[in-house]
Amino acid sequence: MIELQGVSKQFGAMTAVRNVSFRLEPGEITGLLGPNGAGKTTSIRMMTAYLAPTAGKVLIGGTDLAVDPGLGRSRLGYLPESTPLYPEMQVEQYIRYRGALAGMGRREAGMAAGREIERCLLSGVRQQRVGTLSKGFRQRVGLAGALVHDPEVVILDEPGNGLDPAQIVQFRSVVSELAQKRTMLISSHILAEVERMCSRVLVIGGGELLADGSIAKMTRGSGRIVVSCAEGDGARLREGFEKGGWSVHTLKGEPGEVRLSVMKVNMTRQKVVELAASVSVVLSELREDQPSLERAFMEILEKAGRGGRGAA
Amino acid sequence: MSTQGRKRPKFLGPMVAVAARETGSLFRMPVGWVVMALFAFVTGLVFVTSTLIPSQPATMRGFFALAGWLLLPVTPAITMRTFSEEYRSGTMESLMTSPVSEWAVVLGKYVGSVAFVALMMIPSLGLLAILVGVASPKPDAGPLVAGYLCLMLLGMLYVAIGMLASSMTANQTLAYLGTLFALLLVLMLPAVPLERAPEWLSRAVGYVNVHARVADFSRGLIDTRHVVFFVATSAMCMGITWLMVTARRWR
Numbered sequence: 001m002i003e004l005q006g007v008s009k010q011f012g013a014m015t016a017v018r019n020v021s022f023r024l025e026p027g028e029i030t031g032l033l034g035p036n037g038a039g040k041t042t043s044i045r046m047m048t049a050y051l052a053p054t055a056g057k058v059l060i061g062g063t064d065l066a067v068d069p070g071l072g073r074s075r076l077g078y079l080p081e082s083t084p085l086y087p088e089m090q091v092e093q094y095i096r097y098r099g100a101l102a103g104m105g106r107r108e109a110g111m112a113a114g115r116e117i118e119r120c121l122l123s124g125v126r127q128q129r130v131g132t133l134s135k136g137f138r139q140r141v142g143l144a145g146a147l148v149h150d151p152e153v154v155i156l157d158e159p160g161n162g163l164d165p166a167q168i169v170q171f172r173s174v175v176s177e178l179a180q181k182r183t184m185l186i187s188s189h190i191l192a193e194v195e196r197m198c199s200r201v202l203v204i205g206g207g208e209l210l211a212d213g214s215i216a217k218m219t220r221g222s223g224r225i226v227v228s229c230a231e232g233d234g235a236r237l238r239e240g241f242e243k244g245g246w247s248v249h250t251l252k253g254e255p256g257e258v259r260l261s262v263m264k265v266n267m268t269r270q271k272v273v274e275l276a277a278s279v280s281v282v283l284s285e286l287r288e289d290q291p292s293l294e295r296a297f298m299e300i301l302e303k304a305g306r307g308g309r310g311a312a
Numbered sequence: 313m314s315t316q317g318r319k320r321p322k323f324l325g326p327m328v329a330v331a332a333r334e335t336g337s338l339f340r341m342p343v344g345w346v347v348m349a350l351f352a353f354v355t356g357l358v359f360v361t362s363t364l365i366p367s368q369p370a371t372m373r374g375f376f377a378l379a380g381w382l383l384l385p386v387t388p389a390i391t392m393r394t395f396s397e398e399y400r401s402g403t404m405e406s407l408m409t410s411p412v413s414e415w416a417v418v419l420g421k422y423v424g425s426v427a428f429v430a431l432m433m434i435p436s437l438g439l440l441a442i443l444v445g446v447a448s449p450k451p452d453a454g455p456l457v458a459g460y461l462c463l464m465l466l467g468m469l470y471v472a473i474g475m476l477a478s479s480m481t482a483n484q485t486l487a488y489l490g491t492l493f494a495l496l497l498v499l500m501l502p503a504v505p506l507e508r509a510p511e512w513l514s515r516a517v518g519y520v521n522v523h524a525r526v527a528d529f530s531r532g533l534i535d536t537r538h539v540v541f542f543v544a545t546s547a548m549c550m551g552i553t554w555l556m557v558t559a560r561r562w563r
Contacts, residue, residue, distance in 0.1 A: 011563065048409040052561045070321045074411035084402030086333070088340040100329030101410040103322035142406075149411065 001025055002047060002153050002183055007056035009042050009207075016042040018207045019056070024200075026152070029179045031194035031215075032187040033297055034204035040187050041081065043204060044157055047185070048078045061152050074102065077151035081158045081187075083142040087131025091122055094130055095144050102149035109148070116144035119177075121170060135162035143174070153183045160190050172197055195293040203300050211300045218300075219291040224261045225272055226251065228285035234258030240279040257284065321411040330412070330420025335427045338390065344428065347386055352435035355379055359439045370447030373530055375436060376459035380526060383429070383463070383470055384499075388491035390428055391474025392484045394421045395557070399482035408557075418554045422475060429467035433460065455532035462529030465542035466522075470495060472549035479556040498522060520545075 003023040009016045017039040024030050034040045045051040047058055049069040058065045060072040086094060092113055099109030117126050120140040125133060130141055139162060146154065156175075160168055175197055178184060188194050194201065194215075201218055203211040211218060229237055234250075238260060241248045246262050253259030262272065269286060276283050289295070338344030355375055362374045398404035407417060444450055470491075477490035502521040506514045525538040 045405075050405055050409050050561065051563065070411060070413055073409060074321050076409065076411075078406070078409045080402060080405045080409075082402050084404075084406050086337065086403060088337055089333075097329055097333055098406075098410065101326045101407070101412045103325050103411065105325065145406070 001059075001061055002155075002185065003057075003059040004043075004047070005057040005059070007043070007046055007053045007058060009039075009046060009051065010054045016207050017046070017053075017204075020204070020207075020209045021056075022202060022209065022212055024153075024183045024185060026181060026183050027179060028200055029175065029184040029186065029198045030200045030202060031198035032185055032202050032204065033191070033194065035301065038204045039207040040204055041157065042207075044078075044155055044185075044187060047155060048076060049073055074149065075152045077146035077149070077154045079139075079142045079146045079156045079159060081161070083135075083138050085130045085138060085141060085145075087129065089130055090127055091130060091133070091141050092117065092126040094141060095148050098145040099148045104149065112148045112150070113144075116148050119147070119174060120144040136164060136167040139163060139167075139171075143171075147178070151182070153185075154178055155185045155187075157187045158189065159186060160188055160193050168193065191292075191294045191297060201293065203297060205301050205304050208304075210304045215293060219293055219296045223291040224263065224289040224295065225267055225269065226259060226261050226285065226287050226289060227272060227276070227283050228253055228257050228259045229276070229281050229283055231256050231258050233279075233281040234260070236279045237276060237281045240275050240281075244275060259285070261289075321413070323413060323416050326410075326412040327416040327420040327423070330407075330417055331422075331424035331427065334394065334421050334424025335431070337393075338428050343389065343393075347389055348432055348435070351379075351382060351386060351432050354382060355436055356439060359436075363439075363443065364446070370443055370449065370451040372436075372440060372443065372451065372456055372459055375439060376463060376530060379433070379436070379463055380466055383466055384495055385492065386432070387429065387467065387470035388474050388477075388488045388495070390425050391471055391478055391491060392487040393478070394425060394475050395478040395553075396482055396484045396487045400484070408560075414554055414558050418475070418550060418557060422471060422550060425471045425475065426464075426468055429471060430464065433463060452532065455530070458529045458532045458534050461534060461539075462526055465529075465539065466526070468546045469522075469542050469549075472546035472553070473498070476549045476553045476556070479553045 001024065004020050007020045008018050020039075020043060032040055032044070042051065046053050046065075047060075049058070049065045049072055052066065058072075061075040063072040063075065065072040089097065095113040095116055096106075096109045099112045100106075104112060117123055120143055122137070122140055122144060125137055130138065133141065139159065143156070143159065146156075159171065159175075163171060172193075175184065175186070186194065186198060198215060200214050201211070202209060227237070237258070238248055238250070241260070241262055246267060249261045251259040251261050269288065272286060273283070338347075355378055358378050359372075359375050363372070395404070398407060408414070440456065473494050474487070474491040477494060478484075478487040481487050481490070498520060499522055501517050502523060504517065506517060509517075519541070525535075525541060528535055528538060
């Protein structure tokens with residue numbers, strides 16, 4: 001279990017994270033999303049006791065990191081964003097070293113390293129120097145090192161970076177297996193991956209927690225009906241939608257054309273056609289966009305005024 | 313390890329792991345071998361040309377004096393990596409989020425670096441064996457023990473100062489130069505004329521007079537006050553290094 005209680009972090013006059021609270025339970029895979037500079041990495045660094053919060057508390061398995069960071073970290077496995085490793089060490093040597101750092105004896109560290117080498121599919125490179133490995137393998141070595149002491153909470157910062165499609169599939173299956181008895185938090189830019197792997201999503205923007213909920217709940221209402229009409233009819237059609245109480249966004253359309261996006265809640269294709277006819281507008285396009293995390297994410301950021309055009 | 317009832321992390325095991333990695337990494341890269349080879353070559357050359365001379369007294373004094381000066385440029389080369397490289401490559405984040413205390417990291421790196429200095433001295437035992445084999449009368453044991461002890465104490469102090477400099481920057485060159493200048497400052501301080509300075513300042517400068525302490529060791533004197541000076545000053549530098557490492561959490 002990992003819990004943040006009103007956590008804030010200030011760097012001089014700048015507030016990087018403001019009053020963030022949430023609680024993650026075992027068996028849950030949670031995605032952490034936010035544009036660049038939103039405060040994701042700072043939040044993660046506070047969850048891993050790398051940075052101390054300016055205010056608030058971080059609890060790992062019930063242990064307050066400010067009171068006993070050592071015990072808290074013994075419950076935590078963390079893979080930082082750039083997968084920092086020692087290039088001169090061999091794969092097995094590095095994983096055993098991480099076990100020794102966790103207080104394991106030689107034998108115990110050797111057995112744990114063997115287990116993680118199997119789990120992370122590193123048998124073929126166990127004697128190879130880390131510096132000679134491809135990015136995908138390095139990522140797996142970092143993951144094996146983070147898991148060697150069998151942590152209750154696993155935090156992965158951008159774990160999919162640099163993995164090829166086959167490696168992503170393997171990685172997904174490792175994460176699913178790990179999540180059976182652990183609390184997992186994955187920060188990622190790849191929204192499709194988050195959508196596949198995670199059951200819950202936290203969205204951070206401008207240092208604040210903008211949304212926290214299941215993917216189903218978050219994407220509900222993110223479906224859209226997109227319509228296009230001649231440029232001269234656009235204002236009339238938009239006014240018609242707004243009078244009906246529907247939320248409308250103007251999208252980029254073809255030259256001489258207006259493209260509008262209408263929230264799909266309580267809206268059907270039939271209603272759109274009827275409304276267009278009632279304001280004497282001929283539609284040149286009518287299609288439905290299915291709900292997606294990407295759209296939900298953009299809307300959350302737009303609502304919060306954080307600009308939805310950045311990466312997740 | 314069970315996920316339930318997790319125990320408080322240990323200190324000694326992780327510290328030894330950090331120390332072993334620190335020493336081992338120097339030998340997994342050319343820098344460790346090059347430093348050792350150069351140290352052995354230069355000290356060996358001077359030993360052959362200045363000590364192995366017929367009718368000269370059988371003493372390693374020349375080796376100890378040279379080795380003491382060689383530690384000056386060599387120790388910063390060993391210590392510049394300790395923290396700066398971890399900061400630069402990002403491995404500090406993995407290390408400091410592992411279940412290992414800041415003290416275990418700082419002491420582990422210290423022990424690992426001092427162990428390398430000790431390993432650098434090992435080839436000189438061959439020179440000593442040659443001297444014992446050819447000299448008559450045999451060299452006195454006292455100055456030899458005092459000489460090696462002095463080198464190790466110097467090494468401990470230089471490593472502690474080097475690690476402190478390394479803990480302050482992610483730039484290895486800066487860490488090297490900072491250490492070198494700090495060591496030169498410590499060694500040159502007694503040469504500063506202090507006739508008009510307050511008495512407390514003259515006494516303080518006199519206390520850090522490394523030359524005078526080394527001179528006693530070279531005469532074969534093992535004064536516990538000198539040993540305490542080197543150990544206490546090294547411990548103080550380690551304490552400040554620990555503060556620097558810990559303070560990064562509170563940025």
